[in-house]
Amino acid sequence: xxxxxxxxxxxxxxxSLLAVVFLLPFYVIARNAFSTQQAVVAPVWRWWxxxxxxxxxxxxxxxxxxxxxxxxxxxxxxxxxxxAATLVISLMAGYALARWxxxxxxIILGMTVFTLMVPAMVTFIPTFVMxxxxxxxxxxxxxxxxxxxSAFATFLFRQGFVDFPQELEEAAALDGANTWTTLWRIVVPxxxxxxxxxxxxxxxxxxxxxxxxxxxxxDPQLRTIQVVLSQFMTxxxxxxxxxxxxxxxxxxxxxxxxxxxxxxxxxxxxxxxLR
Amino acid sequence: xxxxxxxSSLARGNRRWFWVFVTPFLAGLIVFVYxxxxxxxxxxxxxxxxxxxxxxxxxxxxxxxxxxxxxxxxSLVTFVLFALFIVPLTFACSLGLAxxxxxxxxxxxxxxxxxxxxxxxxxxxxxxxxxxxFFNGARFGLANTLLSAFGLxxxxxxxxxxxxxxxxxxxxxxxxxxxxxxILFIAGLxxxxxxxxxxxxxxxxxxxxxxxxxxxxxxxxxxxxVSMLLAFNAFQAFDEFYNTLTTAxxxxxxxxxxxVYLYLVTFGSGSQDLGIGSAGTMxxxxxxxxxxxxxxxxxxxxxx
Numbered sequence: 001x002x003x004x005x006x007x008x009x010x011x012x013x014x015x016s017l018l019a020v021v022f023l024l025p026f027y028v029i030a031r032n033a034f035s036t037q038q039a040v041v042a043p044v045w046r047w048w049x050x051x052x053x054x055x056x057x058x059x060x061x062x063x064x065x066x067x068x069x070x071x072x073x074x075x076x077x078x079x080x081x082x083x084a085a086t087l088v089i090s091l092m093a094g095y096a097l098a099r100w101x102x103x104x105x106x107i108i109l110g111m112t113v114f115t116l117m118v119p120a121m122v123t124f125i126p127t128f129v130m131x132x133x134x135x136x137x138x139x140x141x142x143x144x145x146x147x148x149x150s151a152f153a154t155f156l157f158r159q160g161f162v163d164f165p166q167e168l169e170e171a172a173a174l175d176g177a178n179t180w181t182t183l184w185r186i187v188v189p190x191x192x193x194x195x196x197x198x199x200x201x202x203x204x205x206x207x208x209x210x211x212x213x214x215x216x217x218x219d220p221q222l223r224t225i226q227v228v229l230s231q232f233m234t235x236x237x238x239x240x241x242x243x244x245x246x247x248x249x250x251x252x253x254x255x256x257x258x259x260x261x262x263x264x265x266x267x268x269x270x271x272x273x274l275r
Numbered sequence: 276x277x278x279x280x281x282x283s284s285l286a287r288g289n290r291r292w293f294w295v296f297v298t299p300f301l302a303g304l305i306v307f308v309y310x311x312x313x314x315x316x317x318x319x320x321x322x323x324x325x326x327x328x329x330x331x332x333x334x335x336x337x338x339x340x341x342x343x344x345x346x347x348x349x350s351l352v353t354f355v356l357f358a359l360f361i362v363p364l365t366f367a368c369s370l371g372l373a374x375x376x377x378x379x380x381x382x383x384x385x386x387x388x389x390x391x392x393x394x395x396x397x398x399x400x401x402x403x404x405x406x407x408x409f410f411n412g413a414r415f416g417l418a419n420t421l422l423s424a425f426g427l428x429x430x431x432x433x434x435x436x437x438x439x440x441x442x443x444x445x446x447x448x449x450x451x452x453x454x455x456x457x458i459l460f461i462a463g464l465x466x467x468x469x470x471x472x473x474x475x476x477x478x479x480x481x482x483x484x485x486x487x488x489x490x491x492x493x494x495x496x497x498x499x500x501v502s503m504l505l506a507f508n509a510f511q512a513f514d515e516f517y518n519t520l521t522t523a524x525x526x527x528x529x530x531x532x533x534x535v536y537l538y539l540v541t542f543g544s545g546s547q548d549l550g551i552g553s554a555g556t557m558x559x560x561x562x563x564x565x566x567x568x569x570x571x572x573x574x575x576x577x578x579x
Contacts, residue, residue, distance in 0.1 A: 008378045008379065011375060011378040011379055012379065014375060015375055015376075015379055015386045018372070018375075018390070019386060019389045019390075022389050022390055022392065022393060022450070023389060023392075025393070025396075025401065025404045025405075025409075025450065026392075028404050028408045028409070028417075029400070029403075029404060032407075032408060040415065041413070041415050042415060043414050043415060044415075044420070045415060045417055045420040089299045089300050089303065090300060092295075092296040092297070092299065092300070093296060093297050093299070093300030093301070095296055096292075096293050096296035096297040097297065099293075100290070100293040102290065102293065104293070105293065105297075108297060108301055111301075111304060111309070112304070115304060115308055117563070117564055117567035117568075118560055118563055118564060118567075119507075119511055119563070121511050121513065121534065122510075122511060122534070122556070122559055122560055122563055123308070123311065123312060123315075123556060123560065124534075124537075124538075125315060125537065125541055125549065125552040125553055125555070125556045126311030126312050126314060126315035126553065126556060127307055127308075127311050129311055129314055129315060129318065129327050129549055129553070130306070130307060130310065130311040130314065132327060133327045133328075145303075145307070146307045148303065149300055149303030149304050149307055149308070151304070151308075154300055179289060179292040180292065180295070183296070204395055207397070208395075208396070208397035208398070208399075210397065210398065210399055210513075210514045210517075210518075211513050211514065211517075211534075211538070215542070226397050226399045226400075229399050229400065229403065230399050230402075230517070230518050233399075233402070233403050233406065233407070233518060234518065234521040234522060234523065235523055238407070240407060243403065243407065244403070244407075247400045247403050247404075250397075250400060251396060251397075251400055254395045254396070254397075255392075255395065257395070258392060258395040262388060262391070265391075265394075265395070266391070266458055269394070269455055269458045269459070270458060270459065270462050
């Protein structure tokens with residue numbers, strides 16, 4: 001916006017104060033993770049951690065009864081496989097729905113849009129019925145397969161391809177490339193920004209998912225990091241430093257994704273808001 | 276929604292490829308969305324305790340039970356109350372942040388990232404911070420520390436002896452999602468032609484007049500979309516309620532929004548009542564579809 005160059009002291013003051021408030025929860029996670037239990041429950045709130053060493057981190061990671069390490073492995077497997085599968089399945093479907101205008105294509109697009117209206121979480125009981133009758137409770141299949149068919153991702157890819165010029169694909173066809181080759185060699189390399197946006201938002205959603213893994217991971221060995229942290233918090237006997245060390249470990253992957261892929265996350269958010 | 280302008284010579288060439296590309300997705304959609312929904316519709320007419328193949332047909336009595344259950348009615352009231360707090364508050368704060376960032380030139384990207392960062396955090400971890408540190412009922416909670424600095428007695432925020440748990444739940448969700456909607460407002464603001472502001476300024480319009488007569492009307496499609504999404508997402512609230520309020524002795528009888536109610540009525544008693552759960556899903560789905568249709572209608576008006 002074309003404004004007169006003025007020192008917006010007030011705006012900077014407000015933004016800085018708000019930034020402190022927004023970052024406070026992150027600081028509190030770190031403070032609690034690097035404090036002793038006595039310091040956290042001391043009658044006077046202490047800002048500075050009193051156990052600035054890796055003792056709790058190694059203790060938490062090394063304690064098999066807490067199950068943080070296996071939970072991280074489960075979360076990593078679920079999130080990456082879910083993201084990869086969603087990308088492949090939805091990219092192909094979105095491409096097909098954008099390039100073919102047959103009756104079947106219109107019907108499937110209609111089914112996709114209808115699915116968009118009903119969030120997956122609202123229908124968790126029907127999906128649970130399905131997964132339970134397939135015998136997929138407490139399996140990786142049960143955690144991953146039902147959530148990889150994303151109407152949102154398919155719809156997003158389809159919109160991207162509708163706006164994408166077809167000249168390159170036509171040229172490839174004239175050169176004798178078949179449709180399969182054209183998709184992977186010509187279309188996919190040019191769809192980088194949709195792929196990154198869908199991939200980032202899917203990964204963060206998968207890592208942070210709670211209700212579905214809560215229902216499916218009945219075997220403790222298959223709990224995701226969110227489920228483990230939740231059970232930590234809702235059971236008795238609260239060890240604050242251990243609990244928040246778990247949170248700190250569980251938050252690092254998404255913070256890394258955020259820092260390096262923020263631009264794509266912004267795109268994904270814009271797309272999911274204006275679908 | 277745009278109409279497809281597809282159907283080029285290339286695409287018409289081979290319909291086999293259409294099915295190769297679309298079948299995995301279509302199969303998944305049918306197996307994990309449409310079949311389960313139909314199955315649930317069928318289950319909802321049966322006494323389906325601990326079984327997915329029930330034999331005892333009960334007609335509409337599961338629906339009658341739910342609609343007559345005070346706890347179910349209460350869950351809809353809980354959603355409405357929650358939405359009444361969270362929708363206007365998040366709307367105002369996210370628009371405020373977007374407008375604030377417009378006035379900032381140096382380090383704008385930094386501040387935007389900071390406000391956006393909580394979007395990446397899970398509700399489970401946010402609940403941990405809110406429940407265990409900020410609003411811990413003991414004296415060492417941050418909120419209680421602040422209260423005692425002003426000579427006030429500590430508050431048992433989540434204990435249920437008062438309604439302060441609303442404050443905990445609303446501030447948590449506000450912190451976590453305000454950056455998401457801020458991004459949508461920034462996108463909306465960027466679509467407004469800057470020349471309109473210059474023209475308004477030449478006409479002597481002050482900051483408030485520019486907001487009132489340029490920004491607000493032109494931002495309307497974004498505002499409608501944001502309000503609807505906020506209510507839509509509040510309707511699905513589960514994670515932060517479950518994680519801030521569940522104790523070793525279970526979930527308390529208050530503050531149960533629809534999905535928490537469905538979860539507890541279906542899985543809460545140690546056995547699974549899939550008939551009741553399915554009937555509840557049907558009712559809740561109807562509500563949300565009606566909501567979506569209303570949203571599309573309002574968006575259509577907004578963009579006219």
